[in-house]
Amino acid sequence: MRYRKEFVRALFFLFLLACLLTGLAGTVRVPVRAAPAVQATTPPTLQVIISEIAWGGTIASPSTDEWIELYNPGPSDVNLDQWLLVSGGASPSINITLNNYLLHVGEYYLLERQNDGVISTITADQVYVGPGNLLNDGGDTLYLYAPNGADYDLVDVVNSDGGPWPAGRSDGYGSMERYGVYEDNDYIWVTNPNPDPALNEDFRNNLIYGTPKNQNWAETITPITTTTIVSDSPDPSTTNTVVNIAVSVKGGPTDPTGTVNITGADTNCTITLNNGDSGVGNCNVSFTTNGTKTLTATYSGDPNHSPSSDTESHDVVPPITTTTTITSITPDPAFVGEPVKVSVSVVANSGSLKPTGTVSIAGANTNCDITLSNGVGSCNVNFTSVGNKTLEATYNGSGAFVTSKDSENIDALHKSTTTITSDAPDPSQINQQVSVNVQVTGVSGLNPTGTVDITGANSNCSITLSNGAGSCSVNFSFSGTKTLKATYTGDNNYFGSSDTETHIVSFVFRTATPRPQPPPPLxxxxxxxxxxxxxxxxxxxxxxxxxxxxxxxxxxxxxxxxxxxxxxxxxxxxxxxxxxxxxxxxxxxxxxxxxxxxxxxxxxxxxxxxxxxxxxxxxxxxxxxxxxxxxxxxxxxxxxxxxxxxxxxYPTPGLKNSLSGTSLRPPTETDVDKPLCPIADTLPEDFVVAECSPVGNNIWNRYYWDRFGWFGERVIENWNGRWEVFFD
The missing domain is CATH 2.60.40.1260 (Lamin Tail domain)
Incomplete structure (x- = not known):
């Protein structure tokens, strides 16, 4: 990858100016500039390599006295002028511009931090200081760039995965040395544990655990390998069951080759590693007796890789019966043409081990297999026709676990869609009939049948479908916003479905008709x-x-x-x-x-x-x-x-009023009067005694006065008043 020189130079001059203004220009030897971006797809050229890094400093000053070594493996001399050595990240901890120096083939270039006394017995080729420029003990990625016209090329990268340093120590007792000229990986780096008294010392005369400006100690050893038994499957197993042993051998700059012998079984095996296998392989063993076994994988090594080994415990047990259960089918009923999830559980009928292996699901038009994890798993099947189906889950067994099965019935139906097409009138009034029309659709050429229940009103209704449609009437007793729901109950071909619709019931203001008052009592x-x-x-x-x-x-x-x-x-x-x-x-x-x-x-x-x-x-x-x-x-x-x-x-007590009658008559002008003394009750009692029988003389009678005269009294002639008037 290439980067514009003008950008880098501009940063360099700005930094120098800042240093001059602060009085630091006399002690600054290396400018700081931004690191070019790195593309992972750009392979490094390796014309110069970062060969040794003392990211843990020296014994005298492990936190600050760091040093870095470059090496020219050839084929030609290289001028390091304007090369960049930077660390990754938005704020790089290392940001160094190299000096104008011709690095010959086979020559080393030593960079010391802070001063030239970090390694007192060797003169540094360049001293770098500046804000920071301190490697991260937790891990860093270092990049080496070379200018190429207006751009920069990636020459080398160290610890490209950005993780912890693959080698070295943080206390100064071991630098991180490179083995060979290979692209970066964790296996080309080793920790130097052997100081050479004849070579180097720090400023306090402590030995240097490294080889600055000398051949790396790593070049004198065969790279260490690590052998790992990746898996032994199945585990546990039963007697005479094939057990596959997978092995990985890592270490060194190239793929390990040679053989890995697997021992500890009754029938053992050997894995052959070839160049290009990336150090991995597998073979099969078996056991004739039960018990806990110890498998050993022994790598033989090759000229570039040291031997190594690993062990793994393996259980051989009697056969373990299992119980397979279909724990759920979702959805149930299933929809034709849509995925149906089948979940299973397989448990051992004895012991605490979890069965492994696979479970095969059958009974659908498209079946599936489940790989168990912790004894459970799921997969999807599919149906292309309706009807009652039987799904069967068969555990295929694994190692010590014996096969078992389970089955469940499920209805496969077409999916239906219910739609309220209208609710009229909307808005409606209280107690007004509202016609609700519904359409239920499914697959082409097969109309849904059955009923649709309409709810949400005060008086609901039910529709019997004809050609997938129908209507019925509801009404509401109260005003407001209502929610009508149409629920299709399904049939032999279709699963039920529903739809909702908002309906407004208006409040109608009417002039109250006066209620007639009840008739009054008369x-x-x-x-x-x-x-x-x-x-x-x-x-x-x-x-x-x-x-x-x-x-x-x-x-x-x-x-x-x-x-x-x-x-x-x-x-x-x-x-x-x-x-x-x-x-x-x-x-x-x-x-x-x-x-x-x-x-x-x-x-x-x-x-x-x-x-x-x-x-x-x-x-x-x-x-x-x-x-x-x-x-x-x-x-x-x-x-x-x-x-x-x-x-x-005419007196008619208790009878209809009348002006005439037969049993009684009113008084007349004749002398035929009724034998009673109807004297006015307005007169004093003395008049009653005197005039009425038995002692009175009935002087009230007109005949009495007309016949005998008034004895000196005069009668007023007849007049039209109500009462006769006398005077004496």
Whole structure:
């Protein structure tokens, strides 16, 4: 990859200017500049390599006295002028521009941090300082760039994975040395544990655990390898079961070759590693006895890789029976043409080990296999037709685990789609019929059948589908925003589905129609006789007790007389009479006699009143002087009319009012009068005693006066007044 020189040089001059302004220019030997971006696809040229890094410093100063060594492996000399040595990241910890130096083939280039005394016995080729320029003990990635015209090329990279340093120590007791000229990987780096007293010392005369400006100690050894048994499957196994042993051998700059011998089984095996195998391989062993075994993988090594080995514990057990269970099928019922997830569990019937291996799912049109993880797993099947299906899960067994199976039935149906196509009228009014139309669709050429239930109203309904559609009516008792739901129940070919629709019920403001008032109770005074001449109450005596008042219900509703009162003229005369609790039906009459009421109606004129329970006047009539006994005051017709009073009615207590009759007659001008003394009740008691039988002389009789004369008194000639008037 290439980067513009102008950009790098601009940063360099800006840095120098800053150093001059702060008085540091005299001690600065290396400018700091931004690191070019690195593309992982760009291979390094390796014309110069980073051969040794003391990222852990020296024993005298492990935290600061770091040093870095470059090496020219050839084939030609290289001028390092304007080369860049930088670390990765947005804020690189190392950012060094190399000096103008011709590095010959086979020559080393030593960079010391802070001063030339980091390694006291060797002169540094370049000293780097500056803000930071300190390697990260936790790991860094170092890049070496060479200018190429206006750009930069990647020459080398160290610790390209960005993880911890692959070798070296943080206490100064071991530098990180490179083995050979190979592209970076963790296996080409080793820690130098052997200081050479004849070579180098730090500024405090401690030995240097490294080989600055000398051949790397790593070049004198065979690269160390690491052998690992990656897997032994199945584990546990049973006797005479094939167990596959997978091995990995890592170390050195190239692929390990040679053989790996697997021992510890009753039938062992050997793996042959070839160049290009990346140090991995596998072979099969078996056991004839039960128990815990120890498998050993022994790598033989090759000229470039040291031998190494690894061990692994392996259990050989008697066969373990298992139980396979289909734990779920989702969805259930299944939809034709859509994935159906089948989940299974396989458990061992003894011990605590989890079965491994595979479970085969059969019974669908497209089946699947499950690889168990911790004894469970799932996969998807598919159906292409409807009907009741039987899915079978077969555990194929693995190692010590014996095969087992389970089955479950499931219905495969087509998926349906329910749509409320209309709800009219919308908005509707309270108690208005709303027609709900529904369409249920499925696959082409096969109409859904069955019913669709409409809910969400106060009066719901159900639709029987015809050609996948239908309608019914609902209504609502209250206003507001409602949610209608159409639920298709499904049939033998289709799974149910539903749809919802918002519906508005409006509140209609109406002018209230006045409710007719209930008919009022109408009770009236229908007839009364204030001066009786007949024993109307049938008690054997004709007296004021025979005075009567007749009431009539001339309305259309029953009237309870409780609380009503009868009275004569207001505030004088008799006390009001409270009527008894008696239901008076429409058109019915009732008569109250003076003997019962205690009301004394004056013959000289008085009033008759009917009072309501609240004390208000219900009905009344005022009369003047009564002209003759049994003079009846009545309404004609007797319907309770306000102005239909007649003053000369025929007495008909409890009967329909009339002006004539047969059993009684009013007085006449003849001498044929009824044998009674109907003297006015307005006269003092002395008049009654004197004039009425048995001791009186009946002087009230006109015939008496006309026949015998007045004994010095004169009669006023007949006149048209109601009463005869005498004077003496």
């Amino acid at each position: 009770v009236a005074i229908n007839e009364f006789v204030p001066r009786p001449g007949t024993d109307w109450n049938s008690d054997g005596v004709v007296d004021v007790g025979d005075e009567y008042i007749e009431l009539l219900n001339h309305g259309v509703v029953d009237v309870n007389l409780s609380g009503y009162r009868l009275d004569d003229e207001a505030n004088i005369g008799s006390s009001p009479y409270p009527l008894p609790s008696r239901i008076l039906k429409p058109g019915e009459r009732i008569v109250f006699y003076g003997k019962e009421t205690g009301l004394l109606l004056s013959d000289g004129g008085d009033g008759v009143r009917l009072l309501k329970p609240n004390g208000q006047l219900m009905d009344a009539y005022n009369y003047s002087v009564v002209q003759f006994p049994d003079q009846s005051f009545c309404r004609l017709p007797d319907n309770g009319g306000a102005d239909d009073w007649n003053t000369n009615c």
